[in-house]
Amino acid sequence: MSFVPALSSRRARAVVGLTGALVVTGALVTVPSAVADPTNVLSVGAAQSRDCAAGPARGAGVDSYTVTAPTSGLVEAGIAGSGDWDLAVLDAAGDVVAASAGFGGREKATGFVDAGTELTVQGCLLSGRPGEVTVDLTFLEILGEPETSQLVTVETPDRKAKERLQALDLDLTEHGTPTSIDVVLHGEADAEALEEAGFDYDVEIADLGAQSAADRRADAQFAAANETTGLPSGRTEYRRLADYEAELKQLVAANPGLVRPITLEELTVEGREVHGIEITTDVDRVHDGKPVFLHMGLHHAREWPSGEHAMEWAYELLDGYGSDAEITDLVEETRTIIVPVVNPDGFTISREATTTDTFGTFSYDNKRKNCAISAVTPAQFRTGTCAANNAGRYRGTDLNRNYGGLWGGPGASTSWSSDTYRGDEPFSEPESRNIQALVASRSVTTLITNHTYSNLWLRPPGVAATGAPLEEPLYKALGAKATAHNGYANIPSYELYDTTGGTEDWAFWTAGSMGFTPEIGDENFHPAFERAVVAEYLGLEPAAGAGLGGNRAAYLEIQRATADPAYHSRIVGTAPAGWSIEVSKQFLTSTSPVVGRGGEVIQFEDSLSSRYDSTGGRFDFAVNPSTRPIVAGRDGREPTAPPQPPATLANPAGTPGENRALSLSGPYETTTFTIEEGYDNAFADLRFTWGSAAVADWDFYVFDADGDVVGSAATGAQPEVVTLRDPVPGDYTVVVFNYAGGVNDDWSGSVSYRNPTPRVVNEPEAWTLTCTDQRGEVKAVRDVVVARGETVDVANVCAAQSRASKAASRG
Structure with a gap:
């Protein structure tokens, strides 16, 4: 049988433990020291709507004072006032160094400055009663030598390799493939930890700092060349936190009845x-x-x-x-x-x-x-x-x-x-x-x-x-x-x-x-x-x-699904105007078996509730399914045929030489197996053992008929196990590497098959539905079981139970 191998020549093996220790190289931070300035009180006599971060301002609703940055590093300014205040720290050119523009009077602005920079601290009262606020202003110095961070692609040929990589506590990204994960290495210590653990990697971005600087230059050029874009907002550059806050505020003001903060x-x-x-x-x-x-x-x-x-x-x-x-x-x-x-x-x-x-x-x-x-x-x-x-x-x-x-x-x-x-x-x-x-x-x-x-x-x-x-x-x-x-x-x-x-x-x-x-x-x-x-x-x-x-x-598809009754549950009925219908439940939520705590499972109190306020007459109340998915069961299917009988994997005569690079240009041996038509094989489990892990180390890669890697086991221990999920019928090749080299403790292997796991459906849960009147008095309580995509009509639920309660009280 011929195949086109696609195996990387890199090795993934990690044997180090987690220390949780942090090594700081070449950098110190001073203890925070607030700037003592008697002018740090901002006072305004009237409110006026404005963009406080747009530059130095005068007139109603604004006050400011100036200060010189004593150090290079961080500046933080905070206020806590009544009404709607915004806060900005501006440099001598009027550009924003730090700003905050939330909906209320609690603002905190953070930015980075150079020593000697002349700064204007500016507060603006947009709405509310006139008054004053005190600015809490702090400068902090950051010292130290820059380090180079790089983005690398680490080879992780199987799930066990991914787990071992995670155990190193490096900065893993969410970018990866079935056989790799991108990792950010912050300085030499990270790179050394990766290499000492036996992982190989390719450098994608050699200097993230330089890349970030280049991207920001590109952003500035793009913004200078384009007054607007095809984005709904027309935005041409990344927002800062104050931009988000100010725009949210503007959307509320510009769309009364349609947007609320x-x-x-x-x-x-x-x-x-x-x-x-x-x-x-x-x-x-x-x-x-x-x-x-x-x-x-x-x-x-x-x-x-x-x-x-x-x-x-x-x-x-x-x-x-x-x-x-x-x-x-x-x-x-x-x-x-x-x-x-x-x-x-x-x-x-x-x-x-x-x-x-x-x-x-x-x-x-x-x-x-x-x-x-x-x-x-x-x-x-x-x-x-x-x-x-x-x-x-x-x-x-x-x-x-x-x-x-x-x-x-x-x-x-x-x-x-x-x-x-x-x-x-x-x-x-x-x-x-x-x-x-x-x-x-x-x-x-x-x-x-x-x-x-x-x-x-x-x-x-x-x-x-x-x-x-x-x-x-x-x-x-x-x-x-x-x-x-x-x-x-x-x-x-x-x-x-x-x-x-x-x-x-x-x-x-x-x-x-x-x-x-x-x-x-x-x-x-x-x-x-x-x-x-x-x-x-x-x-x-x-x-x-x-x-x-x-x-x-893509987002439009999710918005459509939100409106589609197939994706939520509905409770319909009638209720008097001013009355409320609420569904709720209280329960314990379980964590995973907690790593580092002996596999302990923690349970904590959790609750769900949702309310509908009636305008009178017929109501249509969208809720989530009453049965939580965690207890509803699991998907699966009944097998349509028996699984394929197990088989022994033939070990060729002789022993290949050492191949620690796992390279197909070096020595290896192969064995083959066939997944046949007519069986229902949801899983194929390949298991490999040998006499002693102390003297031998075999690694196994499984290729399909197209020469693509579909599974591997290279953990450094035995047994080595490869599980193929829903494998396609056809011929497969196992490539076997002698990682330890120079030993005659040969391997043996087998392949077995499993049927799919049948679908499991548990008993449904109910919402507790409560009806209360205008005074908050409970008038009805009942259980409602409703599935996703289902509608339950509770009719005139409040009045029905109220009449039943009165009849019962009359005896």
Whole structure:
């Protein structure tokens, strides 16, 4: 049998353990020192709407004072006033150094400055009663020698290799293939750890700092050459945090009745508010029963395009309302919540850090996490602010590993300094709790949490062992509708690598929200705006969705699904005006067996609720399925034929020589097997053993008839096992390498087959439906069982039970 091999000549083997230690090379941060200035009180006699960050301003509603930056490094300015204040720090040219423009009076602006820079601190009262606020102004010095960060592609030929790579606690991206993962190496220590673990890699970007600088130059050139773009907003460059906040405010002001502001429940670690908007007709009637689409960005601070795409979708809906018939209908039929910046602390540090050239430990441009200080963070790394501390970008929690459902398992680090640190406990972070509370109280039908980068469209489960949900066919089909427009791969998250504590895993398994994670683009975290935002959103070259509609069309598919009754459940009936119908449930949510805690499974209290406020008469209330997907069961199918009988794999005579490079140009041997027609083989399990792992080490790669690698086992231990899922009938070749060399302890192997796992369906759960009158008195309580795509008519539920209760009381 002939085949065309496609095996890389690289080796993937890791044997080091996790220490959790952080080595800081060549860098120190001073202790914060506030600027003592008696003029740091801003006082205004009247409110006036304005763009406070547009430059120096005079007149009503504005006050300012000047100060000279004493050090090169960080400047942070904060206020807490009543009414709607905005805050800006400007340089002598009137350009923004730092700004904040939230919906209320709590503002915090962060930026980077050079020593000796003359700064104007400017506060603007946009609405509310005149008065004064005190500015908390701090400068912090960042010292140290720059380090070079590089982006590399690490060869991981099988799942075990991916798991070993994750155990090194390096900065793994979401960009990968079945046999590789892209990793950011921050300085020499990271590169040495990778090499000492036996991994080989190819360098994709030799200097991320230089690449980022080049991308920002390209952004400046693009913005200078283009007054507008085809984006719904016309934007030509990346937003800063204050831009997001100001634009959200402007959209509210420009679209009364159609847009309302929202501020999530909890402040961030550094005391910032998290803002968003809601879009629908009669928008202030929050509990209107419409299905909800939640669209988010910037869980990860450095993934700037993710917030841009979420923000553009807000403009898309508002521009299309009244001018595009379909979008007009969708805006009327659904409620869309846009939260473009889930992690404002981390994002503003990353976004503002482009003025510095420090990478590695102090690579704030590449900060991924929030600003939390873990309970296990060593004392020497606990002082200083998030943007200026001796742990640099390493301090914080990965918010997309902190969600409680399945928290604590594989793919999330136990080390506080890791870029994928899971947090001290499930939902330990205010930012993830914000989204938890939002999803749990709004019966979110569909959810997008944008990320970068990999040209992937991911869905649950994050861990292969979880198993596909009963709704996998519906879920996969919806993903396929979206990826038909952006050219991304439509796959479960675990196919990249196992991860736990992710947003969409908790939202789907617990709340029933059908969530997706688009990994936007295929270059790096925040490449040039023209490519990562304009081209990816609109579907222009060089995006994978060029000519197909891009992410604009992909998001439209999700908006359509939100309105489609096939994707949510409906409770209909009648209720008096002013009365409320609420569905709710309380339960315990389980984590994964927690790594580092002996496999302990933690249970925590969780709840879901959603309300409809009646206007009188017939109501139509969109809710999520009453049975949570985590308990509903798992998808599967009945076997259509028996599995193929097992077989022994023939070991050729002799022993090949040592081949530590795993190169097909060096010595190896082969054996073959055939998967035959007429059997139902959902799994093919290849198992290899030998006498003693101490004296021999065999590695195995499985090729299909086209010469492509379809499975491998190169763990350095025995037995080596390769599992092929739904293998196609045909001839297969196993290539066997003698990694240890010079031994005669030969291998033996076998292949066995398994039928598919049948579909498992468990008993349904019910919503507790409660009807209350205008005074908040409960008038009816009943259980309602409703599946996705199903409608349950509860008739005149409030009056029916009320009459029954009266009759019972009369006895």
